[in-house]
Amino acid sequence: MKNRKTRLAGLLGASLLLAACGTSGSNSAAPPGAQGFTPPKLEALKALGQPEGQLNVLAWPGYAENGANDPKVNWVTPFEQQTGCKVNVKPFGTSDEAVTLMKTGQYDVVSASGDASLRLVASGDAEPVNTALVPNYADVQPFLKDKSWNSVGGVSYGIPHGWGANLLTWRTDKVTPAPTSWSVMFDANSPYKGKVIAYDSPIYIADAALYLMAHQPDLGIKNPYALDDKQFTAAVNLLKQQRPLVSEYWSDYLKESQALKNADAVVGTAWQVTVNLTKGEGAPLEASVPSEGATGWSDTWMVAAKSQHKTCAYKWLDYIVSPKVNAQVAEYFGEAPANPKACAEMTDKTLCDTYHANDAGYASKIAYWTTPIQQCLDGRTDVKCKDYGEWTKAWTEIKG
Amino acid sequence: MTALSAFFYRKPRLRLGFLLSAPLLWLGLAYLGALAALFVTAFWHTDAFTGQVVVEWSLDNFKTLFSDAVYRTITFRTVGIAALVTVIDAVIAFPMAYAMAKLASPRAQRILVIAVMTPLWASYLVKAYAWRSMLSGNGALSWLSPGYGVTATIITLSYLWLPYMILPIYAGLDRLPDSLVDASGDLGARSLRTFRSVILPLTFPAIVAGSIFTFSLSLGDYIAVKIVGGTSQMLGNVVYDNIGAANNLPFAATVATVPVVIMLVYLAAVRRTGALDNL
Numbered sequence: 001m002k003n004r005k006t007r008l009a010g011l012l013g014a015s016l017l018l019a020a021c022g023t024s025g026s027n028s029a030a031p032p033g034a035q036g037f038t039p040p041k042l043e044a045l046k047a048l049g050q051p052e053g054q055l056n057v058l059a060w061p062g063y064a065e066n067g068a069n070d071p072k073v074n075w076v077t078p079f080e081q082q083t084g085c086k087v088n089v090k091p092f093g094t095s096d097e098a099v100t101l102m103k104t105g106q107y108d109v110v111s112a113s114g115d116a117s118l119r120l121v122a123s124g125d126a127e128p129v130n131t132a133l134v135p136n137y138a139d140v141q142p143f144l145k146d147k148s149w150n151s152v153g154g155v156s157y158g159i160p161h162g163w164g165a166n167l168l169t170w171r172t173d174k175v176t177p178a179p180t181s182w183s184v185m186f187d188a189n190s191p192y193k194g195k196v197i198a199y200d201s202p203i204y205i206a207d208a209a210l211y212l213m214a215h216q217p218d219l220g221i222k223n224p225y226a227l228d229d230k231q232f233t234a235a236v237n238l239l240k241q242q243r244p245l246v247s248e249y250w251s252d253y254l255k256e257s258q259a260l261k262n263a264d265a266v267v268g269t270a271w272q273v274t275v276n277l278t279k280g281e282g283a284p285l286e287a288s289v290p291s292e293g294a295t296g297w298s299d300t301w302m303v304a305a306k307s308q309h310k311t312c313a314y315k316w317l318d319y320i321v322s323p324k325v326n327a328q329v330a331e332y333f334g335e336a337p338a339n340p341k342a343c344a345e346m347t348d349k350t351l352c353d354t355y356h357a358n359d360a361g362y363a364s365k366i367a368y369w370t371t372p373i374q375q376c377l378d379g380r381t382d383v384k385c386k387d388y389g390e391w392t393k394a395w396t397e398i399k400g
Numbered sequence: 401m402t403a404l405s406a407f408f409y410r411k412p413r414l415r416l417g418f419l420l421s422a423p424l425l426w427l428g429l430a431y432l433g434a435l436a437a438l439f440v441t442a443f444w445h446t447d448a449f450t451g452q453v454v455v456e457w458s459l460d461n462f463k464t465l466f467s468d469a470v471y472r473t474i475t476f477r478t479v480g481i482a483a484l485v486t487v488i489d490a491v492i493a494f495p496m497a498y499a500m501a502k503l504a505s506p507r508a509q510r511i512l513v514i515a516v517m518t519p520l521w522a523s524y525l526v527k528a529y530a531w532r533s534m535l536s537g538n539g540a541l542s543w544l545s546p547g548y549g550v551t552a553t554i555i556t557l558s559y560l561w562l563p564y565m566i567l568p569i570y571a572g573l574d575r576l577p578d579s580l581v582d583a584s585g586d587l588g589a590r591s592l593r594t595f596r597s598v599i600l601p602l603t604f605p606a607i608v609a610g611s612i613f614t615f616s617l618s619l620g621d622y623i624a625v626k627i628v629g630g631t632s633q634m635l636g637n638v639v640y641d642n643i644g645a646a647n648n649l650p651f652a653a654t655v656a657t658v659p660v661v662i663m664l665v666y667l668a669a670v671r672r673t674g675a676l677d678n679l
Contacts (some may be wrong), residue, residue, distance in 0.1 A: 101642070123452060194547060214512070243631060246630075246631050246633055247547055247548060247630055247631070248548055248629075248630040249631060255627070258532075258533075258536075259536075260541075262533075262536045262537055262538055263538070264536050264537045264538055264547070264548070278419045389446075389648070392641070392642075393464075394636060395641070396633075396641060396642075397468070397469060398632050399631060399632075400470060400473060400474075400631075400633075400634075
């Protein structure tokens, strides 16, 4: 017994010794590139081959419906019939989850938002896309193409699919007058203390930065995803001040919908799809983009570098932005379609106006989710910005 | 085949070793091996941007864990919640287990044991979400908790782990001979004295055995607090967020060693009570 104990202690000691070899100062700067980093060298597909018969899709809920949730909503089955590619859909809840799942190499395509896409590019999990092989790409809104979240150095990494804003939503019976500013969620004296529901992700720090852009211009924030030390601290402090107001943070939109329905929360950050769903269940809800503007998403369908089913993947990319299907997805999810021809295919012809689908000016007002990196995305070179790792650490700290 | 069995028949030690090798392999490789791998990962770190694990030995993660006040707060909150859940469960479980073991007829006993176990057959998530709606602003039990938060978490966890406390105490009380209780009475002890001097000391190891379940299960939980915890988080959430959101497996591993260490300390402390013989 004694002998065994000493041996165990020795083993532990040895591993500690190994570990003690040094604490690393691992802030090695990423090599410079058009956007502060050089993606791994990967080639886009040159030509389509024969469909491989299989396609594994990683998608936001509502983006790849196969009739399982609602028999009337199904655009996966027609795709299977047209191409012979059998589709397996895996829905994900947050961008962070999508990035983690993509590392498994089990998926062929992913609907990545801007806070995920650059990480996928940098890690070599997503590869460039040959847009010439996607005929419907020609129709996609020009203001969505070759953006900082879907291309690097002029090389396209995917097909824009749809976009929208993270809206301010409120219960019309409990919140009067109708709020026109995010201050109902951030002001320490907000009358809705304890009834605020906020988004649970490090990227939510950008919402605070966007608020500070309007309310503390002396901080000099140009882009809510490019925050230097001082700006970052201000945003984090604003969120710490917000925490007592918050009843809970949501990452599951169904949980948020339930909280709004029960009036456990009366004001919060929400997606259009959540607002529609909750209104449909009888809750008096309204949503808008307040005066400060809003963060939002612009999603891109990307191809996994390790994909074994690339022809099927390209067929999917083309199919999902074809006018009819793009309309179906946009209508079901509640977002602006990337393909303007989709507007004519919608059951509700007013939707493109509601979501400002063809309004480049409105689209430019939304601060789209982008992965924060060390090289400031707003072009400053005299300071270092906080990267996503630090955003994540700060997020744990904010929640306390 | 017969030659083989004859061979093992002649060498009983070898036979024993052969029979034990599979479970030992399982324990050693799959269980302890996984723990060791976890411990090793805790010394690595990830590339902040791409999220790839970088195999470079350092104590950075442990430094962060000890220097950042927020992790201390979360650890204390988690241990506090786990301790309170354990106490609440023990207080509720003891009378129930006593009634089951000592007052109920043998037939009723069997029915009661099944009744205690029934909640274990229902999905964890359904039960947690049921509590969410009961504790919500217009739910039936909203008076129990001021909104979602630590109180709601303690209530939900106490409910979820109660059977794990009742069953060991029931087993302990079932083993307690009635004659000892009778003897105490014959010697003039009132019921409270009997409880204090006879029943409690003899069933204490069973209570501790139950507490190991409720305490360790609460320590590792992150789902209930995600559902009813409002803005508060526990150690499990930090682990979860570091894997799910940050994709920082090494730091998650570092945080995960905290409950392991707490449990080892707890087990060392309760070893003397003889509770481990009761498991």
